[in-house]
Amino acid sequence: MEALPDDVILVVLEHLPLEDLFTSRLVCKRFADLALAPDVWRRRQILDYHHHSYHQKKCQVCPALRLAPRVNRMCYDLSKKHRHPPYTTTKCAAVELSVYLDGSACSARAAVPVIGNQVELGRLQRLYLAFYRDVTPGAEPDVSLLLQTVASTCGLKKLSLNHMFGLQNLTRLSTMASTFSCNTKLESSLTHFHCGVQLGPCFENFVLAAHAATLESVDISTPSPSTAELLAAAPKLRTLCSPLLTGMEALAACQSLSVVRLQGGFCVTAGDTSKLPGAAQFFRGANQLREVHLKHVDPCDGVDLVRALAASGRSRVEELSLVCSGRKLGKVQPLLDALASLPALRCLEMKSLVDGQQVKELLQGIRAETAPALRSLILTPTGHLQCAHSWVHSRVTKAVLTTNPLLHIQMKARTHGRSAYEAKDCRTCRVKKCHDGHEGDWEVLRMSTIFVGLSSCNDARHCFEKFSRNSDDVFWWRVDL
Numbered sequence: 001m002e003a004l005p006d007d008v009i010l011v012v013l014e015h016l017p018l019e020d021l022f023t024s025r026l027v028c029k030r031f032a033d034l035a036l037a038p039d040v041w042r043r044r045q046i047l048d049y050h051h052h053s054y055h056q057k058k059c060q061v062c063p064a065l066r067l068a069p070r071v072n073r074m075c076y077d078l079s080k081k082h083r084h085p086p087y088t089t090t091k092c093a094a095v096e097l098s099v100y101l102d103g104s105a106c107s108a109r110a111a112v113p114v115i116g117n118q119v120e121l122g123r124l125q126r127l128y129l130a131f132y133r134d135v136t137p138g139a140e141p142d143v144s145l146l147l148q149t150v151a152s153t154c155g156l157k158k159l160s161l162n163h164m165f166g167l168q169n170l171t172r173l174s175t176m177a178s179t180f181s182c183n184t185k186l187e188s189s190l191t192h193f194h195c196g197v198q199l200g201p202c203f204e205n206f207v208l209a210a211h212a213a214t215l216e217s218v219d220i221s222t223p224s225p226s227t228a229e230l231l232a233a234a235p236k237l238r239t240l241c242s243p244l245l246t247g248m249e250a251l252a253a254c255q256s257l258s259v260v261r262l263q264g265g266f267c268v269t270a271g272d273t274s275k276l277p278g279a280a281q282f283f284r285g286a287n288q289l290r291e292v293h294l295k296h297v298d299p300c301d302g303v304d305l306v307r308a309l310a311a312s313g314r315s316r317v318e319e320l321s322l323v324c325s326g327r328k329l330g331k332v333q334p335l336l337d338a339l340a341s342l343p344a345l346r347c348l349e350m351k352s353l354v355d356g357q358q359v360k361e362l363l364q365g366i367r368a369e370t371a372p373a374l375r376s377l378i379l380t381p382t383g384h385l386q387c388a389h390s391w392v393h394s395r396v397t398k399a400v401l402t403t404n405p406l407l408h409i410q411m412k413a414r415t416h417g418r419s420a421y422e423a424k425d426c427r428t429c430r431v432k433k434c435h436d437g438h439e440g441d442w443e444v445l446r447m448s449t450i451f452v453g454l455s456s457c458n459d460a461r462h463c464f465e466k467f468s469r470n471s472d473d474v475f476w477w478r479v480d481l
Contacts (some may be wrong), residue, residue, distance in 0.1 A: 006034060013040045018060050038069045045073040046092070065090040070123060072096060076114060078107040088113040093121035098128040101146075105139035108146045115149055126158040131197060147199070151206055158192040159207065161199065188213035191236075198222045205230060218242070219261075228278075244275035252285035260286075262305075263295040276301060280308035287312060291319040299329040299353055307334065310341035317342055318373075321349035328382050332358050336365035345371060349378035351412075356381050359411075363400045366407070374404070380412040391454060392479055401456045401479055409454040454479050 013021060013035055021040070025032040034040070046068070048061045064071075065086055074094040076087055079102040087110070097118050101107045111129075118124040129150065135143050150159070190211035195204055201224030208215070208230040215234045219241040220227070228245040231237060237254055241261040251257060262279065283292075283305055292309060294302045302322045309315055320342070329335065332354060339345065348371075354362060359381050366374065391397050391411055401407060456479050 009034055010037055010039050013037075014043070018044070018064065022060070022063060036067055036069060041068045041070050041092075042072060044068070044071045045075065046071055046094075047073075047075045048077060062086065065092050068092040070094070073098065074118075076100065078102075078110045078114070079104070088117050090117065091121065093123040094118055095123055096126040096128070097124055098130070100130050100132065103131055103133040103135045103139060103143070105136070105142040108139060108142035111146050112149050115153060119153055119155070122155075124153075125156060126160075127153065127156055128160045128162070130162050132163070147203060151203065151210075152186065154186060155189050157189065158194075159190055160192075160194040160196075162194070162196040186210045188215075190214060192217040194219040196221055201227065208234070244279050246275055246278065248275065248278040249281040249285070252282050255288050257286065258289060259291040259293075260289060261293040261295065262297070276304070280305060283309040284311045287314045287316060289315070289317050292317050293319075293321045293323075295321075295323040297322070297324060299324045302353070303329065303335050303338070307338040310338040313341050315342050316344045318344050319347040320345060321351075321378075322353055323349075323351040324353045328355055329353050329358065332361045332365065336362070336370070339366070340370040342371075344373055346373050347376045347378070348374060351378075351380040352382050354379070354381060360394075360396045363396045363409075366400055366404065368404045371404070375406055376408045376410065378410045378412070397454055397479055401454070405456050407455075408457075411454065 009031075013024060013031075016024065021035055025035045044064075046061060046064050069091070070093045072094070073096040074092075075098040077100045078087075079100070097115065099111050099114065101111060115124075115127065127150065129146075150161075153159075188211045190207065191214055193207055193211070193215060194217075195207075196219070198221055201222060204220050204222065205224055205226060208218070208227065212230065212234045214236060216236050217239040218231065218234075218237065219239075221243070223242055223245050225246045227242070228247040228250050231240065231245075232250040232254055234254070235256065237257050239259040239261075240251070240257060241263070243263055245251075283289075286309075289309075294305060297305075299322075302324055306320070306322070309317060309320075339348070350362075359379055362379075366377070391409075397409065401409075
């Protein structure tokens, strides 16, 4: 053992479980010193959170906080029912800090010194706050102080505030945050800002204004009338995720912006179309975009925005997705006309936009001359399909793959729990007899939805992965042309 150099022992110690690492300190003085070397701890996590209790025993948290020189991530549950190890006095510096709050004054008061301690240690770059309950009555002053502490934290690269367990309507938190104010002047450092909690425009606008020089990715849920103007002043902004913004046309001048995700849902008042003209003007002038995702939008509004995107004829969008809610699209042809003016489009996804019959119209309209760069098409038709596998035999499928052999089609079919080879009332498959003898060969589980991949090449999954991120759990079939 004495012949082994320290570098080799450090590599071994780096991969030991935490409990074994503490045990190794009892071997000899040399191991006791090496077990506390920074390189041994730089990739480790301290998870003191009840949902991660299976990762780390509670008895290991306090020794780690007392002995470890540094870790990659610390995850703390600061609820009033949770015991609090020495978070505020530890000398263990973390790059990433995640704090889970229950909305009580106790948890808010505990979080402030925890964050301050990590800031003083000088390695904190990523901060996450998650609320799994609304603010309790009487806790507003403490939560307000916490938000001021978070907003005035220097040196952060990433800041994320979110809710847990699908909890979106944090009424008291939203009301309290509407009066947020902070007079601290910060040096711009933040590159990623995510606010999935409805904190109101005051908090979000302060962060956007203070870090405009360095922001690269912004994800907000409650924009204000001045949000678009603040974002337009961010020279490095690359990714934007938000509801429709007032005055969104100002963002067309942001040449670094390449990915836009616009979403409807609870943040947009039903029937409010006052922001659509500005969004359409933005898409007409934003020729620098590479990815556009429209989520939970009305089908007609979504198609109008796609037509605005294609209006200039100079669009460089490579990935486009429309996830619609409510009624289906009335006519397919306007969408096909717009797609013909997107020459760089490589991946197109449409969810809950067209039914089974409109899928056929869409496939008939996609040809190599109208969509020369298109390589992946992801469709989720409305309604339910009797047999997902029947698309393999469809004449329309064969026709579109004949004219465009490089195209890969992924169909998400709602099958009422039937497997791909189990729909006995499918006329197409009954004639082809493709269900017979295959039930045991294909391990396709019963599920409410099934992803069916169609392609004319032999290695469809490998090809599809190059053009899309949604290739997991897809059952691919080769279509013989």
